[in-house]
Amino acid sequence: MSHSAKPIQEISSFDSLTTRLHDSLSCDENKPDFRELDLASPVSPLRTRGSVANGALTPSSxxxxxxSASAKNSNNTQLASRSETKSNNHSGELSGLSETSPIAQDPHRSSNSKPGHRRSVSAEPPLIYSGGNGATSASPNGTVLPSGNICPSGKILKAVPPPRNATGAGRILKAGSGTGNYGHGSIVRGGGGGGGAKLGGAGTGSFVDANVTGNIHFVGEAMMVRRKLVSTDPEEVxxxxxxxxxxxxxxxxxxxxDRAISLAPDNAAFRSNRAAALTALGRLGEAVKECEEAVRLEPSxxxxxxxxxxxxxxxxxxxxxxxxxxxxxxxxxxxELQKLKSLVKHLNQCxxxxxxxxxxxxxRESDAAMEIGADYSPQLIACKAEALLKLHQVEEAESILSNIPKLENYPPCCxxxxxxxxxxxxxxxxxxxQVEMALGRIDNAVVAAEKAGMIDGSNVEVARVLNNVKMxxxxxxxxxxxxxxxxxxxxxxxxxxxxxxxxxxxxLYCNRAVCWSKLGLWEKSVEDCNQALKIxxxxxxxxxxxxxxxxxxERWAEATRDYEVLRRELPGDNEVAESLHRAQIALKKSRGLEVHSMTFCGEVEEVSSLNKFKSATLSPGVSVIHFKVASNEQCEEISPFINMLCVRYPSVNFFKxxxxxLxxxxxxxxxxxxxxxxxxRNGEKVMELIRPSHQLLEDSVRNFSL
Structure with a gap:
């Protein structure tokens, strides 16, 4: 069907909206050829601790x-009477709900029903009785029937109180002690205190074993779904x-x-209700198709x-x-009108x-537009990704861009x-x-740019990016x-x-830095690395x-700082650990501090004077000092463990x-x-432990060494 958009006075900016939106809104991984250049894993980004992918979006209903709605019945007599009488004045969707519910009443609904559009309520007694719908019956001693019981007779059975001095085959199962509240529809075997609820037909004398698997309420609903799926009455379904x-x-x-639509494919209400369920499941593109079909079937x-x-x-x-x-x-x-006005404002400002x-x-404007309701907009998400890229937040840009659903899941207009x-x-x-190129996946960037050029090669920005990625x-x-x-x-x-x-x-900066280092131009190598790390x-x-x-x-402080970061990110890399250890020794010597017998993976170094102790506390990196007494049993017991830690954490200095x-x-x-x-740590005391367990001591050493 065709739609005509009439000028609306309530929104002053809508007259220029079309023009504004149409005018303004309108690299694979490198091959591992050789080892030193950034080829096999061109980016190898460090793991960002504690970060959350910025803008990662999940479709929500x-x-x-x-x-929601509930049709409450005053008593069981009314329920029974409804099994004999059908009401024919229902609009096809239950009333008493919020206007956006699939079962809310539409005040503008046409009263003229077309063939196949029967919306009368099937008035058979409900198959499921739950406490939430006013259909719970209590026993004289206060026992409540679990919701979800299936009653073939269409009536609610009252709980039968246990007979006095009951003995024999009739076993009563109780839900716990009778003093607590139990799960919805679950029956739990328990001890004394509360009366049992009889779940069989009246007079059968059978009681359900509390050791059942599953939830009776859930099973009842599953049985109801199966029964309705074979029903031939679309309104009942x-x-x-x-x-x-x-x-x-x-x-x-x-x-x-789906079953109701298969029985009455021309019923617009069924299509509209199906759209509501799809929306709740996050399948918004399919929901749009169902709504459009409902409008086609019944434009008013x-x-x-x-x-x-x-x-x-x-x-x-x-x-x-x-x-x-x-x-x-x-x-x-x-x-909805206010949301629309705000969305127009934020789109224009963006x-x-x-x-x-x-x-x-x-x-900021993209986030604001998404917060007011446009949370599934591909162009807004892409705009935020582009802005993050320009601000050199490449990983965040890639993260939110990868969370955009595929375009085929959107309506064609998107x-x-x-x-x-x-x-x-x-x-x-x-x-x-652009994101792929920034991440070094240049072949992927070429593929994306070429595809964009094939669709709209006349666009200046697209042509420029395509040329850039190729070059x-x-x-x-x-x-x-x-x-x-x-x-x-x-x-x-x-x-x-x-x-x-x-x-x-x-x-490119990192690869050129490798070339400078091969030529012995270390200063230029550092400069290019700085540029790469800035990006x-x-x-x-x-x-x-x-x-x-x-x-x-021989910039040992800078080298030590970089190796410490690498050590945190690559804790199992022995080469990094050894390089850090050498840099720490060199830094200590450059500051005129005593190195003692500090060796990589060596024994714990013993401090024999006050001056050596002060030197140990001022050592660069992390230093662990063990205060002990030779004759103390606990000190002797933990000493071998300290020697083991010295081997496990070679970048840490251990002293006793x-x-x-002294x-x-x-x-x-x-x-x-x-x-x-x-x-x-770097001359500053960060922790003191008195008689720690082995686990606590190692955890502390590991945390400060990372």
């Missing part, structure tokens, strides 16, 4: 599908689906709506229009949301921020909408190409070939040529190359002080109990 939807069982409700039916307005708002599709929010004959929902390169504002002068599908590929790929390949041939100066020039087309390519702070290879170059320049021989140290350090351990 909207408020338009979360309504739909009604059962509504009941399950109210309980939050959306998958089961969806299966019943208000509920699917309302749902479409809400869904399109979540997709960030302002024009489509406006079209269904103001369809003829319906008063727009004021909350566009303006991108034009002037104000990337922080672009992130990929065809113009955003920042290009189709939304092209914009996603455009951003993806970077060519420069990277040529530089790698020259490096493998030992022509390091020419390789530097080749990588530099690629940087002309992408000045924020961390891989990608957790770039392991650039960090290692900088540590090596700083060591060659016999306080019986009373001055014991007095200065206030040692009153042995064994006592003090941990120093």
């Amino acid at each position: 909207s408020s338009s599908s979360s309504g 739909k009604k059962a689906g509504n009941d399950l939807y109210k309980r939050g069982h959306f998958v089961e409700a969806l299966s019943l709506y 039916y208000g509920r699917p229009h309302q749902r479409l307005a809400s869904l399109y708002l979540r997709f960030g599709q302002v024009e489509y949301a406006q079209r269904h929010l103001f369809f003829p004959g319906q008063q727009p929902d004021q909350s 566009t303006d921020a991108r034009k002037i390169g104000d990337w922080k504002s672009a992130i 990929s065809q909408t113009k955003v920042f002068g290009m189709l939304a599908e092209v914009y996603l590929l455009y951003v993806r190409a 970077v790929a060519r420069a990277r390949s040529r530089g790698n070939d020259l490096f493998s041939s030992g022509r390091f100066s020419e390789a530097c020039l080749a990588y530099g040529e690629g940087l002309k087309y992408d000045s924020c390519n961390s891989v 990608q702070p957790n770039y392991t290879k650039a960090l290692l190359r900088r540590a090596v170059s700083n060591a060659k320049l 002080v016999d306080v019986g021989e 009373l001055a140290v014991a007095k200065a350090e206030s040692i009153r109990t042995v064994p006592t351990f003090k941990i120093y």
Whole structure:
């Protein structure tokens, strides 16, 4: 069907909305050719501790599908009478619910029913009786029937009190002690105190074993679903689906709506209810299709229009949301109208921020638009990813971009909408190409850029990115070939040529840094590593190359700092541990401190004087000092364990002080109990442990060594 959007006075900015949106909104891993260049794993990012992927989005069900309702019956007589009388005045969706519920009443619903649109309520007695619907019967002693019992007779059976002095075969099962509250529908074998609930037919004398598996309420619903799936009355099936939807069982409700549609495919209400279940399950694209089919079947039916307005708002599709929010004959929902106004405002501000390169504002406006409801908008998510990329937060950009659902899961309008002068599908590929290139996956970047160019090669921005990624790929390949041939100066020039087309390519900087180091130009190597780490702070290879170059320049403090970071991220790398140890010794010597017999993986060093103790506490890195007494049993017991820790953590300095021989140290350090351990880090005491367990001591050493 066709829709016509009429001018709306309530939103002053809508007249220019189409123009604004159409004008403004409108690299694979390198091959492991050789070892030193960044090829086999071009990025090898460090793990970012405690970080959360910024912007990672998960589709959530909207408020338009979360309504609930309960039809309460005053007594069992009314329930029984409904089994004989059918009501024919129902609109097809239960009343008394929030307007966005699949079973809420539509005030604008046409009273003229078409063939196949019968919406009368099937009035057979309900198959499931639960405490939540007023159908619970209590025994005289207060025992409550678990909800979810299936009663073939259509009536609620009262609990039978246990006979006095009962003996014999009739065994009564009790739920615990009778004093607690138990799980919904679960029966638990218990002791005395509470009466048992009889679950069989009246007068059968049979009692359900409390050792049953599963939940009776759940089993009852499953049986109900199976029975309704073979029913031939579509209204009865739909009604059962509504009941399950109210309980939050959306998958089961969806299966019943499917059954109802198979029995009456031209019923618009069934389609609308199915859309609500799909929305609750996060399948928004399918929900749109169902709503559109409902509108096609019955154009004046208000509920699917309302749902479409809400869904399109979540997709960030302002024009489509406006079209269904103001369809003829319906008063727009004021909350949805306010969301739409706010969305227009934030979209326009996001566009303006991108034009002037104000990337922080672009992130802020994108987040604001998603917070008010456009949480499923691919163009807003891609805009945030682009802004993060420009701010050198490459890993965060890649994380949120990878969480955008595939475009085929969106309505067609989402990929065809113009955003920042290009189709939304092209914009996603455009951003993806830049992120892949920044991560060093240049071949992937070429694929994404070429695909974007095939769809819209006339776009200036797309053409520029496509040219850039191709030139970077060519420069990277040529530089790698020259490096493998030992022509390091020419390789530097080749990588530099690629940087002309992408000045924020961390891989090219790191590869050129390796070439500088091969030429002995350590200062230039450090500079290129700094550039790479500025773009990608957790770039392991650039960090290692900088540590090596700083060591060659005898900048031991800088080298030690980089090796400490690498040690935290690569705890099992012995080469890094040895390099850190050597850097620490060199740093200590450069500061004029006494090195003693400090050796990698050596024995615990004994402190024999106050001066040596002060030197030990000022050692760079982490130092563990064991205060002991030779004749103390606990000290002797833990000493072998300290020797083992010395081997396990080669970058940590271990010292021992016999306080019986060095009373001055014991007095200065206030040692009153042995064994006592003090941990120093770069000359500052960070922890003191008195008589620790082996596990606590090792955990403390490990935490400070990382």
